[in-house]
Amino acid sequence: MEDSMFKTMAWCFALLLFYVMISFVNTMWWRPRKIEKLLRNQGIRGTSYRFFTGDTSDMKDCIQKALSKTISLDHQIIPRVVPFMHQIVQQHGKISLCWFGRTPRLIIADAELTRSILTNTKGHFLKPPRNPLINLLSLGLSSLEGEIWSKRRRVVNSAFHLEKLKAMMPAFSISCNNMIERWEKLVEARGWYELNVCSEFHILTGDVIARTAFGSNYQEGKKIFELQKEQAILVNEALNNIYIPGYRFLPTTKNKRRYNLDIQIKAMLRDMIQKKEQAMKENKVKEHDLLSSLLQYREESGSLTTDNVIEECKLFYFAGQVTTANLLSWTMIVLSMHPNWQEKARTEVLKIFGKKTLDYEDINHLKIVSMILYEVLRLYPPLVNINKYNWCETRVGNISIPAGVELCLPLLLLHYDSNYWDEPEEFNPGRFSEGISKASKDHIAFYPFGGGSRICPGQNFAILEAKMALAFILQHFSFQLSPTYAHAPATSTITLTPQHGAPIIIRRT
Numbered sequence: 455m456e457d458s459m460f461k462t463m464a465w466c467f468a469l470l471l472f473y474v475m476i477s478f479v480n481t482m483w484w485r486p487r488k489i490e491k492l493l494r495n496q497g498i499r500g501t502s503y504r505f506f507t508g509d510t511s512d513m514k515d516c517i518q519k520a521l522s523k524t525i526s527l528d529h530q531i532i533p534r535v536v537p538f539m540h541q542i543v544q545q546h547g548k549i550s551l552c553w554f555g556r557t558p559r560l561i562i563a564d565a566e567l568t569r570s571i572l573t574n575t576k577g578h579f580l581k582p583p584r585n586p587l588i589n590l591l592s593l594g595l596s597s598l599e600g601e602i603w604s605k606r607r608r609v610v611n612s613a614f615h616l617e618k619l620k621a622m623m624p625a626f627s628i629s630c631n632n633m634i635e636r637w638e639k640l641v642e643a644r645g646w647y648e649l650n651v652c653s654e655f656h657i658l659t660g661d662v663i664a665r666t667a668f669g670s671n672y673q674e675g676k677k678i679f680e681l682q683k684e685q686a687i688l689v690n691e692a693l694n695n696i697y698i699p700g701y702r703f704l705p706t707t708k709n710k711r712r713y714n715l716d717i718q719i720k721a722m723l724r725d726m727i728q729k730k731e732q733a734m735k736e737n738k739v740k741e742h743d744l745l746s747s748l749l750q751y752r753e754e755s756g757s758l759t760t761d762n763v764i765e766e767c768k769l770f771y772f773a774g775q776v777t778t779a780n781l782l783s784w785t786m787i788v789l790s791m792h793p794n795w796q797e798k799a800r801t802e803v804l805k806i807f808g809k810k811t812l813d814y815e816d817i818n819h820l821k822i823v824s825m826i827l828y829e830v831l832r833l834y835p836p837l838v839n840i841n842k843y844n845w846c847e848t849r850v851g852n853i854s855i856p857a858g859v860e861l862c863l864p865l866l867l868l869h870y871d872s873n874y875w876d877e878p879e880e881f882n883p884g885r886f887s888e889g890i891s892k893a894s895k896d897h898i899a900f901y902p903f904g905g906g907s908r909i910c911p912g913q914n915f916a917i918l919e920a921k922m923a924l925a926f927i928l929q930h931f932s933f934q935l936s937p938t939y940a941h942a943p944a945t946s947t948i949t950l951t952p953q954h955g956a957p958i959i960i961r962r963t
Contacts, residue, residue, distance in 0.1 A: 482506060482556055489558050489856050493551055496853055498560070500542065500551025508553025510696055513538045517694075521953065524940040527791055529833050529879050531943045532870055535950065536838055539864050549853065555696040559841075559860045563867040565874055565897035567851050571842060571861060572906035582843040582860050586702050588689055590716045594762070594769035595911075606758075609751045610766070610911050613667070613744040619918055620814045625665040626919055627811060629672075630926040633658045637931065637960060646961045648936050651786050652952060655779040655923075656683075662919055663774040667744040668726060668767070669733075675771065678722050682772045685715045686947045693948070723764045744770060770912070776949050777836045778916045782923055783956045784834040785827060790935040790958060792881050799823050800928040800963070809929060817921050823928075825883035827920055828890065831902035833881065836949045838866040840904060865901045874899035931960045 486503045493500075501509050516537040525534050532540050539561060542550050548563040562568060571579050580599050589597070595606050612618075633654065640647040660679045661672035668675065688708055702709060730745050748766055752758035789796040802822045842861040847854065855861070870878045874894040876885070886893045890900055903910035910916075927933075936957035944953035 485858070486553070486556050486558060489859060490551065492854075492856050493558070493560070493859075498549055498551055498853070499546040500561075501546075501553060503553050503556075503558075506556060507696065508555045508557070509538070510553075510555060510694075513554075514694065516541065521942075521944055521946075524942045524954070527935075527941050529788075529881060531833075532866060535943050535945060536864060536866055539839070539862070539867070543864070543867060554860065557860050558858070559862050560855065561862045561864060562850075563864050563871070564851075565868055565871070565894075565899040567853075568863050568865075568868060568901070569898060569905065570850055571863065572840075572901070572904070572908075574906070578844060578846060578848040579842040579861065580845055582841050588693055590685060590689060590712050594765040596769055596773075605755075606766075607907075607911065609747060610744070613747050614911055614915050619914060622666045622915075622918075623814050623922075626662060626922045629658055629661040629665065630923050632661065633923075634926055634930055638962070641931075641960060641962055646959055648938075648957055648959045650955045651958045652779070652783045652956045655782040656775060658782075658923060659775045659779040659919065662778075663771060666915075667770055667774065669730065669743050669745065670726070674726075678719055678771055679775060681715050681719050682768070682775075683947065685712065685719070686772065686776075688712050688715070690946060690948050719768060720764055723767045724760070726767070727760060727763060773910070774912055774915070776947070777910075777912075778919050778923075780834075780836055780949055780951055781827065781830065781916065781920050783952060784950075785830045785920070785924060786927075786933060786958055787935065787939075787941075787952065787956050788830050788833070788881060789826070790933055793934070795822075795826060795881070795883060796928075796932070799826055799924070800932070803925045803928045807925065807929065812922055812925055817918065817925070820921055820925060821887075822883070823921055823924055824917075825886040827917060827924070828886040828893070828900075828902075829881060829883040832869045832875075832893075832900060834943065834950055835865055835869060835902040837902075837904070838945060838950055839864045840901075863901075868899040868901065871899060930963060932963050933958050933960045935959070 482505060490503050501512075520534045520537040523534075525531065538552075542552050542561060543563055548561075549567075550561050552559050552561065562571070581597060595603065595610055598606055637647070637649070637654075640649065656679065657672060660675060664670045664672050664675040672679075688711065691708070692712075727745070727749070731749060734746065734749065745763075745767065748758065748763045752760075752763060789799070799822050802820060806816050806819055840863045842863065844855050844857060844859045844861060846857050849855070868874065872878055874897060876882075876895070891898065894900060903913040903916075936959050938957050940954045942953035943950055945951070946953065
């Protein structure tokens with residue numbers, strides 16, 4: 455009897471072991487190879503699958519080599535910013551295959567197909583399965599799907615309605631005035647001063663976010679911004695590595711730092727939320743900012759927890775600050791490279807405003823400033839690519855894409871494609887003289903804030919803030935690149951930033 459039971463258990467264990475082995479081989483070899491064959495049969499070229507690691511080592515080598523050198527003062531940035539993707543598309547075409555570990559990644563550098571994917575409403579293309587460590591930087595709206603996403607999106611959108619943007623103008627003006635006064639003191643002694651505008655614009659946009667979204671100021675949120683910036687670097691590192699299940703639980707130095715940062719950030723935001731709740735109870739909240747909207751929705755719907763509110767705050771603190779700070783940094787760099795456009799913009803600002811305070815209606819008359827900002831966003835977009843995940847077999851154009859394929863939409867490549875833009879590596883704001891829809895040829899190929907239903911809800915906020923800040927600067931200063939400036943666009947903190955900062959010499963006008 456015992457003999458029989460032992461044999462049965464042995465057989466069960468052997469079958470279980472066999473099943474595990476078959477599943478492992480299927481996941482790590484048969485399935486990737488099957489997908490590769492299906493795509494190649496449709497004429498799609500690219501790299502061949504390599505067990506477990508795929509192309510990740512090549513990706514890292516390309517990035518390390520690219521980041522080790524600066525480039526000349528022009529806008530030929532693609533080989534430095536997305537070296538591996540550039541190499542793959544050059545070798546295998548605009549629709550090509552590569553491998554992030556065992557995940558097939560289909561690069562689609564075609565404007566029509568990109569629009570089709572971003573506007574797909576059938577739920578075929580969702581956010582890729584996330585490395586859990588990425589969640590430490592941002593969850594909230596960016597990580598949601600379906601009905602939950604729709605409801606949350608409506609709440610967040612309500613914070614950026616036109617009337618609310620107009621109501622934010624005094625806060626924008628206070629933050630910009632504070633920056634200008636600080637710069638005036640710096641140039642007072644010699645008439646000029648060299649400063650790193652990256653740091654300056656992080657202070658400015660941090661102050662704007664704190665005032666308009668949370669009813670506080672930069673000093674109150676300063677520590678959160680600093681911690682979020684460090685977290686972004688650590689998360690970007692995790693994003694570029696193959697995630698091994700369970701790795702996040704290992705007490706490595708970086709893992710411990712990631713979790714410690716997360717605890718600190720959440721504690722600060724929880725304290726901020728409690729203060730806002732108390733102010734709302736006492737009817738001391740005058741402006742209906744983003745945090746107030748979230749807390750009101752939480753009370754009315756009962757479907758939003760305090761932890762959900764914290765995640766939305768984390769996301770907005772990071773995205774709201776970094777996007778506009780980078781846009782302004784690149785704008786000053788580019789206008790320093792092209793002083794003729796700097797002078798055109800200054801002439802327009804002084805003609806409309808003179809030296810008086812800016813208001814919402816006048817801001818909308820800044821046509822040249824708007825054209826410049828759009829052209830900078832084309833050349834130096836916040837996000838250089840968007841990744842989607844195909845959860846079920848889907849047809850895009852003439853391609854049948856199997857389930858389990860990650861789609862990489864290289865926005866930067868579209869922004870520089872001569873099929874859609876005349877002389878794409880030239881800085882030419884005039885291409886936007888008739889608006890975004892007529893700037894590119896044939897197809898819309900301009901996606902600085904994403905596209906479709908998931909386009910960044912704060913894009914109008916970012917553009918308005920950037921217009922006002924640039925107009926303030928042009929009213930008071932002229933500027934040029936410092937001799938120490940090194941042109942080095944990079945995505946080491948997820949968004950496209952100047953790797954070595956942006957030292958700029960400013961002078962009173």
